[in-house]
Amino acid sequence: MRIDVLTLFPEIFTHFEEWSIIGRIIDKGLVTIRKINIRDFSEDKHKRVDDYPYGGGPGMIMKPEPIYSAIKEVKSDNSKVIYLSPQGKVLNQQLVNRLSKEEHLILLCGHYEGIDNRIIENYVDLEISIGDYVLTGGEIPAMVLIESIIRLLPGALGKESYKEESHFNGLLEYPQYTRPRVFNGLSVPEVLLSGNHQKIQEWRKYQSLKNTYLKRPDLLENIQLTDEEMKILKKIKEEFDR
Numbered sequence: 650m651r652i653d654v655l656t657l658f659p660e661i662f663t664h665f666e667e668w669s670i671i672g673r674i675i676d677k678g679l680v681t682i683r684k685i686n687i688r689d690f691s692e693d694k695h696k697r698v699d700d701y702p703y704g705g706g707p708g709m710i711m712k713p714e715p716i717y718s719a720i721k722e723v724k725s726d727n728s729k730v731i732y733l734s735p736q737g738k739v740l741n742q743q744l745v746n747r748l749s750k751e752e753h754l755i756l757l758c759g760h761y762e763g764i765d766n767r768i769i770e771n772y773v774d775l776e777i778s779i780g781d782y783v784l785t786g787g788e789i790p791a792m793v794l795i796e797s798i799i800r801l802l803p804g805a806l807g808k809e810s811y812k813e814e815s816h817f818n819g820l821l822e823y824p825q826y827t828r829p830r831v832f833n834g835l836s837v838p839e840v841l842l843s844g845n846h847q848k849i850q851e852w853r854k855y856q857s858l859k860n861t862y863l864k865r866p867d868l869l870e871n872i873q874l875t876d877e878e879m880k881i882l883k884k885i886k887e888e889f890d891r
């Protein structure tokens with residue numbers, strides 16, 4: 650997979666590319682990430698990339714030409730141009746899974762008050778939001794998007810491979826514990842020390858359903874539960890809906 654990030658602040662991505670899992674996935678050659686400085690595509694002698702908004706109003710707007718030239722430079726037939734913005738489709742694992750199958754992603758990071766709408770309307774394939782809040786630039790949302798996607802690439806997660814649950818099968822994860830057995834007088838649930846894998850699996854499924862029902866019941870609307878899971882959920886509702 651190829652990812653090109655169009656940004657005015659390429660330096661923010663330097664450590665990101667070397668950091669932890671991202672660096673390892675890049676070193677494995679599973680993805681190449683390029684930082685394209687939009688300012689390099691500004692034609693005017695002052696290298697302007699922004700200008701005052703038509704119709705007045707606060708702040709500056711990113712000019713369309715430099716962005717268009719940058720997109721044209723990197724775009725090919727199999728490219729998807731993604732603009733990170735609060736107006737985008739809110740990112741979830743389903744969308745991440747879908748994007749992880751793409752060959753070439755071009756991530757456009759906006760800044761200031763916005764980018765000229767003619768870019769969004771005519772050259773952006775997909776607007777994505779990482780959540781309902783506003784940031785100064787699209788760079789951090791771009792990093793969130795990149796990490797969520799590339800960790801799914803085949804071979805990305807080696808020994809630290811994820812379990813199905815943490816891979817977000819739609820339910821929230823069960824509680825996790827490690828040594829010591831007793832910490833500040835708090836001990837680990839006995840079942841996890843029993844070595845009884847059937848019981849451990851049942852306990853974990855119960856905990857996932859309980860966590861999801863108590864913390865994010867909305868997620869349960871979009872999941873097809875098995876008969877077994879429905880039975881467990883019914884028990885949980887009786888227990889907690891007193």
Ligand SMILES: NC[C@H]1CCC[C@@H](CNc2ccc(C(N)=O)cn2)C1
Pocket residue numbers: 733734735758759760761762763764777778779780781782783784785786787790
């Ligand atoms: N002023 C609105 C808009 C103008 C153009 C630049 C964006 C960058 N900021 C972002 C980008 C994305 C998100 C998100 N939730 O994914 C939040 N913030 C902000």
